[in-house]
Amino acid sequence: MNFKLSEEQELIRSNVREFALKYIEPVAAEIDANSRQPVEIFEKLGELGMMGISYPTEYGGGGTEFLTTMIVTEELARACASTGFLHSYSFGLIGHPILTFGNEEQKQKWIPGLAAGKLIGAFSLTEPGAGTDVSAATTSAVKNGNEYILNGTKTFITNAIIADVFVVFAYTDRSAGAKGMSCFLIPKGTPGLILGEHFEKMGVRGSQTSEVVFKDCAVPADCMLGKEGDGFKIAMSALDVGRIGIAAMSTGIAQGCLDESIKYSKERVQFKKPIASQQAIQWFIADMAVDIDAARYFYMNAAWVKDQGKPFSLAASKAKLFCSECAARHSTKAVQIQGGYGFMKGAKVERFYRDVKLTEIGEGTSEAQRMIIAGSVLR
Ligand SMILES: Cc1cc2nc3c(=O)[nH]c(=O)nc-3n(C[C@H](O)[C@H](O)[C@H](O)COP(=O)(O)OP(=O)(O)OC[C@H]3O[C@@H](n4cnc5c(N)ncnc54)[C@H](O)[C@@H]3O)c2cc1C
Structure with a gap:
C-alpha cells in the first residue's frame, strides 16, 4: 500500500477541514445540547459533492475511491462526532447495500438523492x-x-x-x-x-x-x-463498510482531542509556566499523537483493501476495534489535561468523551470485533 494520499485527496481533506471550521465547529456544541440533527450541514455537504464523493458518476457521485469518503468522515468527526457518524452511516449502511445488491431501478431511485445529501436512510x-x-x-x-x-x-x-x-x-x-x-x-x-x-x-x-x-x-x-434469503449477507456487507466508517470517525474524534490538548496545554499556566512544559502532559500528548497515526493507518488500510476489491471484513473489524478504543482512551486523557475545565459542559473534550462511547458499541461492539478477529486467527 502507498500511504501517500493523492493530491486530490489532500485537497479534499483540507477543503473539508476548512468547511468544518467555518460551518460545523461554531454549531457543534448547540447540536449536542439540543439533540439537533444538522440537516442544513448535510445539504451543504451534498452541494459540495461530499455526500456522494465515492458513488459512481452515473448516479450523481464523484467516482472516487471509498478511501476518500473515509477521509471526509474523519475530518467531519474531528469537529463534530455526530456529523462524522451520519456521513459514514449514509454511505456504508444505506448507499453501499443499494449499490451492491440493488437492481438498476432501485439504484436510480435512491442513489442520486443520497449522493446529493437530499435523501436520508x-x-x-x-x-x-x-x-x-x-x-x-x-x-x-x-x-x-x-x-x-x-x-x-x-x-x-x-x-x-x-x-x-x-x-x-x-x-x-x-x-x-x-x-x-x-x-x-x-x-x-x-x-x-x-x-x-x-x-x-x-x-x-x-x-x-x-x-x-x-x-x-x-x-x-x-x-x-x-x-x-440475501438479508443476512447484505447486513454483514453493510456493517463491514460501516465499521471502516466508525474507525475513520474514531480517528477524527481522537484527532479533535489532540487538537484541543495541544491548544489548552500551551495556554494553561500553572506553577508559572504552561502545563505543556510538564513532562506528564507531554507524555499524554506524545502517546496520543502516536496512536492517532496508527489509527489513521488502520482505517486507511481497511478502506484501501476494500478499494482493491479484496475481502475486507477482517481489516474492517481490526480497524474498528483499534480506532474506537484508541479514541476512547485518549478522550479520557484529553479531559484529564483540561482538569476541571474539561469536565464542564461546553468543553469540546467533554462532548468527545461522551460521543466516543458509541464507537465501541454501534455497528458491532468491541467484543463482537474480537470474536470475528479471534475466529480468523484461531481458524
Ligand atoms: C446510538 C446508537 C445508534 C444505533 N443505530 C443503529 C441503527 O441505525 N440500526 C441498527 O440496526 N442498529 C443500531 N444500533 C444498535 C447497535 O448496532 C447495537 O446496540 C449493537 O450491535 C449491540 O447490540 P445491543 O445493544 O443489543 O447489545 P447486546 O448484544 O445485548 O450486548 C450487550 C453486551 O454483551 C456483549 N456480548 C454480546 N454477545 C456477546 C458474546 N457472544 N461474547 C462476548 N460478549 C458479548 C456485547 O459486546 C455488549 O458488551 C445503534 C446503537 C446505538 C447505541
Whole structure:
C-alpha cells in the first residue's frame, strides 16, 4: 500500500477541514445540547459533492475511491462526532447495500438523492432481543400474492424519524436460519411503518435514534433488495463498510482531542509556566499523537483493501476495534489535561468523551470485533 494520499485527496481533506471550521465547529456544541440533527450541514455537504464523493458518476457521485469518503468522515468527526457518524452511516449502511445488491431501478431511485445529501436512510436491523446476535431477530415478512407483510419491532434505529427510506431486515423463512433473512427498501409513509419510542442519548446527540414498529406493513415484492434469503449477507456487507466508517470517525474524534490538548496545554499556566512544559502532559500528548497515526493507518488500510476489491471484513473489524478504543482512551486523557475545565459542559473534550462511547458499541461492539478477529486467527 502507498500511504501517500493523492493530491486530490489532500485537497479534499483540507477543503473539508476548512468547511468544518467555518460551518460545523461554531454549531457543534448547540447540536449536542439540543439533540439537533444538522440537516442544513448535510445539504451543504451534498452541494459540495461530499455526500456522494465515492458513488459512481452515473448516479450523481464523484467516482472516487471509498478511501476518500473515509477521509471526509474523519475530518467531519474531528469537529463534530455526530456529523462524522451520519456521513459514514449514509454511505456504508444505506448507499453501499443499494449499490451492491440493488437492481438498476432501485439504484436510480435512491442513489442520486443520497449522493446529493437530499435523501436520508435508516438501517433497520437491531431488535429488542437481537443486538449482537442478529440471527435472533423476530421481524417477519410473509409473502401474500405480490406483496410481503412485515410484522416486528426494530430498535435503536438512527435517522428513523427523518428517514426517506428504511433498509429493513426480516425473516421470510425462519426455518432456514440466517439464510432465511431478506432485506427490503421501504419508503417513509408506508402504512404500517410506525415510529415507536424516541431515545435520549449520552453522546452523538446530533443523530436521532428511535424504535420502528412494523404492524401488518404491506410492501410490494419489488421493494426487496437482492433475492429472498440475501438479508443476512447484505447486513454483514453493510456493517463491514460501516465499521471502516466508525474507525475513520474514531480517528477524527481522537484527532479533535489532540487538537484541543495541544491548544489548552500551551495556554494553561500553572506553577508559572504552561502545563505543556510538564513532562506528564507531554507524555499524554506524545502517546496520543502516536496512536492517532496508527489509527489513521488502520482505517486507511481497511478502506484501501476494500478499494482493491479484496475481502475486507477482517481489516474492517481490526480497524474498528483499534480506532474506537484508541479514541476512547485518549478522550479520557484529553479531559484529564483540561482538569476541571474539561469536565464542564461546553468543553469540546467533554462532548468527545461522551460521543466516543458509541464507537465501541454501534455497528458491532468491541467484543463482537474480537470474536470475528479471534475466529480468523484461531481458524
Ligand atoms: C446510538 C446508537 C445508534 C444505533 N443505530 C443503529 C441503527 O441505525 N440500526 C441498527 O440496526 N442498529 C443500531 N444500533 C444498535 C447497535 O448496532 C447495537 O446496540 C449493537 O450491535 C449491540 O447490540 P445491543 O445493544 O443489543 O447489545 P447486546 O448484544 O445485548 O450486548 C450487550 C453486551 O454483551 C456483549 N456480548 C454480546 N454477545 C456477546 C458474546 N457472544 N461474547 C462476548 N460478549 C458479548 C456485547 O459486546 C455488549 O458488551 C445503534 C446503537 C446505538 C447505541
